[in-house]
Amino acid sequence: MDQAKIDWDGFRGDIEGIEIEDSPQTVRLKSRDYFWYSPILNEQLRKCWAHLVVCPKSEAEVIRVASACAKWRVPVTPRGGGTGNYGQAVPLVGGIILDMTGLYKVLEVGDGFVRCETGLLISDLDRAVQDTGQELLMWPSTRSQATIGGFISGGSGGIGSVRHGVLRDDGNVRMLRIVTLEETPRIITLKGPEIQKVHHAYGTNGIIVELELALRPAVDWHHAIALFEDYTDAVRFGEALCREDYDIYLISVVDKRFSPFYRTLNDVFPETRHAVFSMVGPKTIDAFKADAVAHRGAVSLMMSDNELEAAGLPPVYECSYNHTTLQALKSDRSWTYLQVAYPQPYDPKIDAVMREEFGDDILRHHEFARERGAYQLFAIPLLKFTTKERLYEVADRYEALGCTVFDAHVYTIAEGGMKVVDEVQMAFKAEADPHGLMNPGKTSQAEAEMVLG
Ligand SMILES: Cc1cc2nc3c(=O)[nH]c(=O)nc-3n(C[C@H](O)[C@H](O)[C@H](O)COP(=O)(O)OP(=O)(O)OC[C@H]3O[C@@H](n4cnc5c(N)ncnc54)[C@H](O)[C@@H]3O)c2cc1C
Known part of the structure; x- marks a missing residue:
């Protein structure tokens, strides 16, 4: 993927009115996560930067950005709080960082569930559900910097997992609403076991804009x-x-x-x-x-x-x-x-x-x-x-x-925790990201070698 061939003026024109950040300092800062825990990843990723950071504030703006990325063939790396450990939110081939933190609304808290946007900080989400006498089933120890969308896309479990299991377990994540990366983006709603198509996929196969999680009555821990x-x-x-x-x-x-x-x-x-x-x-x-x-x-x-x-x-x-x-x-x-x-x-x-x-x-x-x-x-x-x-x-x-x-010292899903290429996630990628623009190089070492040339 050649950045030099991207018509950035055309791309910017199509997303006019949506906030962007292009100072080199901010772009470099937002191209990083906690990969530096690993000296091996630090060596590989410390010089990987995006071209631009785009900060949508609503699902409608995400759709406009997704459409422009598909049209101008711009690689997209979604980002929440940037607390992932394996370079999950680091762009390997430039393009844009899609900063999701502008989508931070709690949409509905019901009996046993919450529905919200995905750029919301986990600690803010937990506070909102605690106000109703309920609590989240689990969260990472980074709860005050990490977003709920980043947790679902990059995390696995954490505090609460000894009680309620991991994110992957049935019933913990109830719904994901996805924007596809196409000239005319579609909205796909995944429910029940279907969420596995996108959970822990490092933002490689769709932009998660909204989700629904199960809740339990709060305990005074x-x-x-x-x-x-x-x-x-x-x-x-x-x-x-x-x-x-x-x-x-x-x-x-x-x-x-x-x-x-x-x-x-x-x-x-x-x-x-x-x-x-x-x-x-x-x-x-x-x-x-x-x-x-x-x-x-x-x-x-x-x-x-x-x-x-x-x-x-x-x-x-x-x-x-x-x-x-x-x-x-x-x-x-x-x-x-x-x-x-x-x-x-x-x-x-x-x-x-x-x-x-x-x-x-x-x-x-x-x-x-x-x-x-x-x-x-x-x-x-x-x-x-x-x-x-x-x-x-x-x-x-x-x-x-x-x-x-x-393996915590690789940036690809297949060679890391999963140990195999997830064929279900790859099939969904073909549907939701037909041009292969989402976080390119993160699904497997073979894909990384292909995109890095
Ligand atoms: C000190 C420390 C402690 C940690 N403890 C835990 C722990 O207990 N449990 C655990 O599971 N993890 C843990 N982590 C890893 C990480 O903090 C969590 O997984 C966290 O939830 C990631 O959220 P984030 O918003 O920072 O995601 P980011 O790092 O911003 O993104 C993670 C991945 O998700 C993708 N992504 C983000 N938002 C979206 C979206 N809306 N749609 C599609 N893709 C998206 C990104 O492209 C990236 O691939 C820890 C990390 C650190 C540094």
């Missing part, structure tokens, strides 16, 4: 930390919390060697103890404390949102998922991370072997979540980065020990 001398005890405590009759929204097990990255928490997460960060409902607080003691641990923090704010402490969800990695990177940019699914039940031998072979170059961090109803154990270990070869040597070692590694 308390921020909890339990401390353990032994890491296996901490994981076993996490396993014990995985019960239908417990109100638990987060179970994140973090190695004590993370403690120096959390200075503000040192009184409640000292360097001598491994921690389980959790969000616990009022009816489960007593059981949580008793279970911690039964696993040779003790609770060091149990606070409501208001109490936490008054104490000047960060929310526990900022000590979970990829926020844990972020805290380490803030102190030392030589860390990176892996994404690993562990066999069930937890076998401490895996971590013992990794410790023996890689020592302090790996710091343990596990997350509990449900998928299709079953509890699963995932890990986001920190890894000291030296070379690409060594990173994959460590990944291979995890796999030899029975784990599955989801």
Whole structure:
């Protein structure tokens, strides 16, 4: 795809009246996401920039932009908050960044569901549904910067997943409204299992303008930390919390060697103890404390949102998922991370072997979540980065020990988490993006090589 051949004046003429940003500084800033977590992706993506940022404010404006992009063959990379980790919102071949944050309206909150535009910040959406006594089923730890459209297009699950499963699970996302990338764009509404056509497709097969999510009655979640001398005890405590009759929204097990990255928490997460960060409902607080003691641990923090704010402490969800990695990177940019699914039940031998072979170059961090109803154990270990070869040597070692590694150091869907080309999503791409203009190069390595030439 050759940028030089695009008639930018013609394109601008067709979208006249719609806000654009073309200062080089803004365009470069909005061409980035959190790919720099990976030194490998940083090398590949740090010089990839769009030509222009276009900021529609309504579905009608999105349709005009989609039509102009199809007519002038302009590549389009949708963008929400730009918090994705794999360069999902980075344009490989220029074109425009479609900044979706101008579509931020909550359209309807009903009993058990919310319908909204997709550029809305997740924290704003959650606040709106909380006003009705309900809450979102799950959100990423980036909730105050990330949009709900970006979560559906690029995310998988997060805080709440130990209770309600992942985004992919039936009934969590109820409807997606898509604008196609054609000269005369169409609106396609996907419901039920059909949402898989577009969920986690990195904005490669349609612009999601509106969506509907399931809601549950709100719980007054308390921020909890339990401390353990032994890491296996901490994981076993996490396993014990995985019960239908417990109100638990987060179970994140973090190695004590993370403690120096959390200075503000040192009184409640000292360097001598491994921690389980959790969000616990009022009816489960007593059981949580008793279970911690039964696993040779003790609770060091149990606070409501208001109490936490008054104490000047960060929310526990900022000590979970990829926020844990972020805290380490803030102190030392030589860390990176892996994404690993562990066999069930937890076998401490895996971590013992990794410790023996890689020592302090790996710091343990596990997350509990449900998928299709079953509890699963995932890990986001920190890894000291030296070379690409060594990173994959460590990944291979995890796999030899029975784990599955989801590659966080590639920007394509097929070679990353999914591990295969998703034929259903590719068939929908042929329908919704017939000119292959949406986030080109992100579906598979083969497509990337084709568009990069
Ligand atoms: C510190 C940290 C913690 C994180 N924790 C989690 C976590 O707990 N769980 C999790 O799943 N992820 C997590 N992530 C990844 C990311 O924050 C989430 O997936 C987030 O929801 C992405 O939203 P966003 O608005 O920033 O999306 P962006 O990064 O802007 O976009 C993500 C992808 O979606 C596409 N896209 C955006 N909007 C649309 C649209 N309207 N239509 C079509 N395509 C669109 C983009 O092109 C891109 O491919 C984390 C990242 C960081 C840096």
